[in-house]
Amino acid sequence: MTTTPETPQNPLVRLLNMNTSNEVGGRNLPLWRQIMLQILTLIITLEVMFPIMYVVTLSFSSKTTRPSTLQIIPKEFSLIAYQQVLDRPTANPVTFLELLRNSFLLSFGVGAVALLIAVTAAYAFSRFHFKMRQVLMVMVFIPLLMPAVGLSTPLYLLMNGFRIFDCGGSIAFEPFFSCSSSGSLIFNLRDSLLGVGTAMIAGALPFAVWNLKGYLDTIPHELEEAAAIDGASPNQIFFLIVLPLAIPQLAVTFFLGFMGHWQEFALPWLFLTKPGDYTLSMTLYNMTGQYANAIPWNRFAAMAVIVALPVAITYIALQKYITGGLTTGAVKG
Amino acid sequence: MASMEIAGTVSRGAKFRRAALPYLYLVPAFAVMTVITFYPLFYQVIVSFTDFQTKDLRFGLSSPALNFIGFKNYIDILTAGLPVQNFDFFRILIYNFWWALTNVMVHVPAGILIAVLLNVQGLWLKRIYRAVYILPVVVPPLVVATVWRNIFDEQYGAMNQFLTNAAIFFGQTNPVHIRWLTEYTPPIAWLLPTGPLPLAYYAMMIANFWLGWPFMTVVATGALQSIPKDLYEAASIDGASDTQQFWNITVPLLRPAMIPASVYGFTTSFNLFSFVYFMTGGGPARSTEILVTFAYDLVRNLRLFGAAAAFSVFIFFVSLSVFLITNRITRATETYTEA
Numbered sequence: 001m002t003t004t005p006e007t008p009q010n011p012l013v014r015l016l017n018m019n020t021s022n023e024v025g026g027r028n029l030p031l032w033r034q035i036m037l038q039i040l041t042l043i044i045t046l047e048v049m050f051p052i053m054y055v056v057t058l059s060f061s062s063k064t065t066r067p068s069t070l071q072i073i074p075k076e077f078s079l080i081a082y083q084q085v086l087d088r089p090t091a092n093p094v095t096f097l098e099l100l101r102n103s104f105l106l107s108f109g110v111g112a113v114a115l116l117i118a119v120t121a122a123y124a125f126s127r128f129h130f131k132m133r134q135v136l137m138v139m140v141f142i143p144l145l146m147p148a149v150g151l152s153t154p155l156y157l158l159m160n161g162f163r164i165f166d167c168g169g170s171i172a173f174e175p176f177f178s179c180s181s182s183g184s185l186i187f188n189l190r191d192s193l194l195g196v197g198t199a200m201i202a203g204a205l206p207f208a209v210w211n212l213k214g215y216l217d218t219i220p221h222e223l224e225e226a227a228a229i230d231g232a233s234p235n236q237i238f239f240l241i242v243l244p245l246a247i248p249q250l251a252v253t254f255f256l257g258f259m260g261h262w263q264e265f266a267l268p269w270l271f272l273t274k275p276g277d278y279t280l281s282m283t284l285y286n287m288t289g290q291y292a293n294a295i296p297w298n299r300f301a302a303m304a305v306i307v308a309l310p311v312a313i314t315y316i317a318l319q320k321y322i323t324g325g326l327t328t329g330a331v332k333g
Numbered sequence: 334m335a336s337m338e339i340a341g342t343v344s345r346g347a348k349f350r351r352a353a354l355p356y357l358y359l360v361p362a363f364a365v366m367t368v369i370t371f372y373p374l375f376y377q378v379i380v381s382f383t384d385f386q387t388k389d390l391r392f393g394l395s396s397p398a399l400n401f402i403g404f405k406n407y408i409d410i411l412t413a414g415l416p417v418q419n420f421d422f423f424r425i426l427i428y429n430f431w432w433a434l435t436n437v438m439v440h441v442p443a444g445i446l447i448a449v450l451l452n453v454q455g456l457w458l459k460r461i462y463r464a465v466y467i468l469p470v471v472v473p474p475l476v477v478a479t480v481w482r483n484i485f486d487e488q489y490g491a492m493n494q495f496l497t498n499a500a501i502f503f504g505q506t507n508p509v510h511i512r513w514l515t516e517y518t519p520p521i522a523w524l525l526p527t528g529p530l531p532l533a534y535y536a537m538m539i540a541n542f543w544l545g546w547p548f549m550t551v552v553a554t555g556a557l558q559s560i561p562k563d564l565y566e567a568a569s570i571d572g573a574s575d576t577q578q579f580w581n582i583t584v585p586l587l588r589p590a591m592i593p594a595s596v597y598g599f600t601t602s603f604n605l606f607s608f609v610y611f612m613t614g615g616g617p618a619r620s621t622e623i624l625v626t627f628a629y630d631l632v633r634n635l636r637l638f639g640a641a642a643a644f645s646v647f648i649f650f651v652s653l654s655v656f657l658i659t660n661r662i663t664r665a666t667e668t669y670t671e672a
Contacts, residue, residue, distance in 0.1 A: 029455035037453060041462050044447060048465055051543065052472075054491050055480045070494035121362035128355035136359060143370050145652045147604040149625040150645040153632050154373035154380060161393050175393075202369040209362060234354055263473040265607050270633050281475055285611065288479050297483070308476040315471035 058301035066297045081298035082306070089283050089303060092275035102193060103262060103279040109197045110264075111257030114204035115212075115250060122212035123238055127224075140209055148203040149266055155199040156270060162189035196271045200264060204257050211256065215249035216242065252321055259311055280307050381406055381642035389638075406643035415640055419619040420627075424528040426651065429623040431525055432534070433603040436541055437595050443542070444549020445587060449579075451550070452557050463554075469547045478611035481540035485513035485612075492536075517617045531620045533613050540612065541602065549594060556590035557583070596659040603655065624648050 029037070053072040061067070062078035086096045124130075125137055143151070164187040165172040167179035171186075189195040223245075224237050232240070243250075265281040272278065278286075284307055287300045379394065382401055389396035408414065413421045451462060469477070484491040487510060496509040513536040519529030560583065568578050606625045609615065615622035615630065622630075628648055631641035 029453070034455070034457065037450065037456055038458075040450060041456070041458075045462065045465050047543065048468055048547075050491075051477070051480050051484060052468065054484065058483075066489040068489060068494075070491055070498055072491075117361045117365050120358040124355040124358035128358070130352070130355040133355075136363075139371075140362065140366065143366075145656045146649055147606065147625045147652065149604075149606055149629050150648045150652070151370070151373055151377070152629070153638055153641045153645055154377040155369065156632060157380060157385070157390075157393060157638060158373060158376060160390055198369060201365065202373070205362065205366060205370075234351070238358075263475045263607070265475055265610075266629060270629070281607075284475065284479055288482060288611075300479075300483070304476045304480055308472045311473050312468070312471040316467070319467070319471075 055301045055304055058297055059305050061298045061301075064296035064298055078298075081296075081302040084296075085299050085302045085306065089299075090275075090286055092278070094275045094278060098276060099278055099280050099283055102277055103281070105193055106197050106200065106264065106268070106279060107258045107261040110200045110204050110261045111254045113197075114201050114208045114257050115254045117201075118205055118208035118212055118253070119243070119246075119250065120238075122209050122216055123242060125209070126213045126216035127221075127242075140206055142206075143202070144206045144210065148200075151202060152199070152267060152270055155202065155267075156190060159190035159195045159199065159271070160188065162195075163187065190271055191273055191277075193272075193277055196268050199267050199271065200261055204261065208253050208257060211253045212246070212249060216246060219245050248321070255314075255318065259315070262311060263307070377642045377645055380639055381646055383639045385638035385642070387636045402639070406640045407646075409640065410644055410647065415637070417631075417635060417637075421528070422647070425619070425622050425624060425627055427527045428525065428530075428621070429603060431530075432537075432621075432623060433599050435538065436545060436602040437598045439538070439542055440545035440549050440598055441591060441595050443546040445553045445591065447546065448550045448553035448557055449583070451554065466547050466550060469544050470551065474544060474605070475607045475611060477540065477544050478608045481536075481543070482514065482612050485536045485540075487512045487515070514613050515617050517620070528620060531617055533617060533621050537609070537612055537621060541605070541608065544608070545598065545602070549591070549598065552590055552594040553587060556587050560586045593663055596663055599659065600655065604652075624651060 050072060057071050057074045058066065059081055060074040060077050060079070062076060062080050089096050089099060121140065125133065125140075161175050163174040163185060165174065165179050165183035166186050167183035170179075172179045172183060189198075219242065223241055227237050227241055228234075263281050264279070265285065268277075268279050269282055269285065272282070280303075284300075284303055287303055288295060382403060383389075383394070384400050384402050384405075389399045392399075410422050447466065450456075451459060451466070456462075487493065490513070492513065493509045493511055496511070500507070500509055511532070514533045516532045519531055520535065522529050524530055564582050564586075565578055568582060573581065603623070604625050605623070606629065609621065609623055609626050610629065613621045615626045619627070624644075625648065628641055628644045631637050631644055635641075
């Protein structure tokens with residue numbers, strides 16, 4: 001059964017032992033092949049670790065300049081860059097906690113609101129057969145085709161129309177009322193976290209509907225049929241049977257929305273102008289912006305690590321659920 | 334009689350309620366989408382027929398300075414008539430397709446080979462490698478792009494330092510100073526006739542390779558493990574070599590998983606906004622600009638809202654065609670696997 005084939009082989013194929021079976025013959029890897037493969041995997045490990053180690057090393061440096069020779073193993077463990085970043089990340093008068101709060105508010109708000117709105121729509125598309133079903137489904141999913149940037153111009157202009165003015169004593173809410181004389185601007189929806197969040201929901205909502213519908217399609221109908229026979233109304237079926245069953249996928253959908261918008265950059269960078277509203281990604285971009293020579297590299301590296309770490313850790317911890325949740329959504333999508 | 338009539342109306346009412354229920358469930362989503370998606374899409378088309386600029390922001394479409402200019406924005410985009418330097422719609426469009434295609438063509442084979450390597454029976458430390466190789470998937474792309482931009486920096490960037498070390502190893506003493514992200518002269522001039530690819534393109538390919546293959550490895554590993562073992566057994570009894578087994582069993586059975594993954598990778602790379610924006614910002618001289626980064630530049634920096642709206646309409650139709658093509662490819666493979 002395990003006779004070595006006589007046919008001449010491509011050396012690469014032979015080296016990799018491209019027979020992907022785990023069981024055929026149960027043969028042990030010859031030592032020379034094991035060593036060759038270990039060298040290969042080590043090279044790949046170096047490739048993966050190179051940028052990570054580079055930025056981690058940089059973040060532990062106490063100097064703001066980069067070393068003149070390549071360093072990918074930390075020589076010192078100074079936490080001064082982290083301390084400075086947490087204290088005051090940029091030249092703007094804004095603390096790290098405020099940036100963190102803004103990023104968190106946006107990603108949490110967008111993830112939660114999109115989920116809340118999407119779940120009933122996903123249920124309707126998954127369970128009911130009604131006249132306009134196909135048309136409405138195409139309408140909901142068409143925005144998925146469009147990159148978020150493609151909708152940013154009209155959202156920017158429309159939100160910019162919602163402004164509150166102080167007309168010296170009275171308040172005017174544009175576009176419905178405006179001051180008779182010139183007033184001072186108090187609030188512009190476009191230049192606020194609320195406005196950006198609303199704009200971001202436009203991108204998050206179709207994905208949430210799609211992801212939830214895919215999962216609901218996999219829940220067997222029998223439970224609902226049994227409940228209907230027992231006299232449960234359609235609303236009771238939805239709230240008491242389907243929703244509890246869908247909790248894992250609700251969590252995954254929320255989490256994907258949260259993660260996806262944790263690093264949202266395009267819309268906040270377009271909409272927001274006040275430093276107090278800035279998010280972590282905007283700050284990261286600011287730090288590495290145009291003036292490359294003036295960049296405090298150790299602080300930049302510390303910031304990059306801080307932005308990446310929570311996402312990376314949560315992803316690794318929940319990896320099994322995420323890939324599972326995504327594929328059930330995708331297969332039946 | 335009367336009671337029966339009442340029963341009839343009740344059941345008719347219940348019937349109506351039953352028929353209306355799905356629409357009721359759709360109300361929240363459609364109410365929100367009407368305000369923040371459908372109306373803006375409609376508004377976008379109107380704005381695309383105007384010369385909307387910063388001066389019109391105060392009064393919007395009722396601004397006295399606003400002119401309706403018909404299809405001028407669309408024509409300007411197609412004929413490179415926008416007041417923007419180094420802009421050519423078709424060059425950007427072709428570069429965008431080329432960028433996405435070349436990325437997928439590198440990521441998918443590399444991802445499969447590494448998955449096969451990790452699947453070799455008896456390989457030591459397999460679990461550790463699997464854990465390490467997942468890292469690029471979990472780091473936010475935006476952070477990846479900033480870090481790689483730093484790596485490709487011409488002064489003290491890690492890549493030049495690495496090459497300097499390598500050069501010393503080969504007996505060279507001069508430090509390497511390659512202007513990875515700013516050099517305009519293309520290394521291979523004939524590669525893409527519509528607009529030569531600058532060095533920055535290759536730098537971005539390297540960075541995006543780091544980002545891209547691990548996902549393909551994850552998908553390929555899953556697919557590899559679901560291939561029935563007895564197929565290989567039967568093949569080796571029949572005397573098929575490892576090469577033959579790879580091409581005739583592994584590759585065809587990976588196809589159903591890898592085609593959707595490739596399509597996903599293609600669309601992701603096609604619209605890879607933050608990565609491109611953070612790495613080069615489309616430079617040098619807009620030669621690494623993709624459609625989304627250019628549209629963004631039109632609103633964010635050039636403030637040409639009318640032209641940006643028209644450009645977004647083009648993006649919509651390009652995205653639609655990409656979807657229709659990729660959807661066809663996926664469908665075609667579906668029937669292939671069933672056949």
